[in-house]
Amino acid sequence: MKQTAYVNGHFLPMESAMVHIEDRGFQFADGVYEVVACFNGNFLDMQPHLERLERCCAAINIPLPCPLERLAELVRQTWQKNPFPDAMIYIQVTRGVAPRAHLAPDNLVPTLIITSADLPKPSEAKLTSGAKAITLADFRWKHCEIKSIALLASVMGKQEANRQHADEAFWLDTEGHVLEGCSTNIFAAINGTLVTHPLDHQVLGGITRSMLIRVAREAGIKIEERPWCLDEPGLTETMLTSTTNAVLPVCVMDDKPVGKGIPGPMAGRLRALMLQNMDALRNA
């Protein structure tokens, strides 16, 4: 499919969709972004994604380029121009274009781009074996709750994971607690309870993280949001969440098996429940 991108008020062919070299996103990574999944034109948790974008813009003092209802309309239009059956909508807002100086002039017009692409998903092989991951001491900044486009640490983490033939790198705090991945949140099954790090400045409040908690609660699974370590007694499974993965078991960590080293029953059950929600959108 020939892709069409939305750039500052215009729909353009992907090849000619450009922003200025003095865009502050390019010069300073001065911006935030969102990734929303869409199934047959029905968006998964659009409102929470847009509200997170609003919060992140507010956190770095960038005015929203337009009201959320208008943004939702632009997102829908972008999908209609790129109607992938399972789509990934990317939204980026930067502070705008200005001569390069750290301090931005007042009243800049924010840059808004929106694209729609095929939604990447874990392969069948990955679902069968589970993901392989490494851990790294967290060397990111102290505002991980902001979905910033400054992703250099995440890029470096993914490169290191890839060098070690792994799919994801998970960040550890100085006490060895598992925080989140480069582009994912992480949960552990510990004595039958689903455990994940609480929301603070060290983790992004993933929309899929919230969805998994909701789905697990509805299924009667106990949830604890607390710091946890990989060597906790009773830990049998780990699983990652993100918009593109839904929930995916992580079966090897730093070359050691997690639990039995194969996808476990908690991840299997939760993934089936999550996929039901996506199927419901496909068939709506």
Ligand SMILES: Cc1ncc(COP(=O)(O)O)c(C=O)c1O
């Ligand atoms: C650092 C980080 N944590 C978690 C997530 C998962 O967020 P979501 O479930 O909203 O896709 C992402 C997604 O990009 C991320 O970059």
